[in-house]
Amino acid sequence: MIGAQVVHVLMLLMMSHLEEQPFASVRSTAQELGPAQTTVYRIFTNDLGLKKFVSHWVPHTLSDEQRHRRVELARSLLMQLESTPQTEVITADESWFYMDYSHDGRWARRRRSRNSSQKNNRQQKIIIIVIWGVRGPLLVRYLQETCNFNTQFTIEIINELDVTVRRFCPKLGLKHLKFHWDNALPHTSSDTRSKLSELEVSVLPHPPYSPDIAPSDFFLFGYIKSRLRGCSFGTPDELLGKVTMEIEAISRNQLESVFEMEGTALHSN
Secondary structure, three states: OOOHHHHHHHHHHHHHHHHHOOOOOHHHHHHHHOOOHHHHHHHHHHHOOEEEEOOOOOOOOOOHHHHHHHHHHHHHHHHHHHOOOHHHEEEEEEEEEEOEOOOOOEEEEHHHHHHHOOOOOOOOEEEEEEEEEOOEEEEEEEOOOOOOOOHHHHHHHHHHHHHHHHOOOOOOOOOOOEEEOOOOHHHHOHHHHHHHHHOOOEEOOOOOOOOOOOHHHHHHHHHHHHHOOOOEOOOHHHHHHHHHHHHHOOOHHHHHHHHHHHHHHHHHO
């Protein structure tokens, strides 16, 4: 049994430790300060009154009109996917990636839970864009600090994708592919649509507020971030390299099953 004086000292040490590392795990705290993990957890929760808050996605509440539109577009998307070979479908999306994945949540007092459930804004993060299909990744890039995620950047990505595809399909380029991404404003702006039309790209419809239908959302990003647990990176290029390596390591069978899951999700709509 740990004495009261020892507990008091440990409390002070842990409070100082969490001020510097609010995302610290019970295990890492025990390793750094010395006591057993059960002791650390008991002091965190009972003596310091802390609770670990982890960010989570909150579903958007749809209106009746939005739900009707979702069903309508989901049916249209399903029909096109069922009549198109998987090899001719590519999907694209962006997501925030952190430079440090050695933690999965933040310790905070319960009464501050509303403000403490968010990621630490001071932690460095970058936007990574992935365009991929059943054959693997076609393009994996990150948004430079000097750039904005806007129409201009999106058009640059489309041009780069066209150059990449023409390396193995020089005559057709993007013409033979079905392109699927969500309804983010840079994706649907008039200039972006004009660029896609210029390249004769066939864009698949995406129902509003439907991350359960986008393969990057319901599979890829979650899978990749789970593979980054315990890792930290010194530069964006290091992080990008790891993300690219993990995507390239996904088997063809698994990627094909993901696109089959997309069809299943559409059927449920």
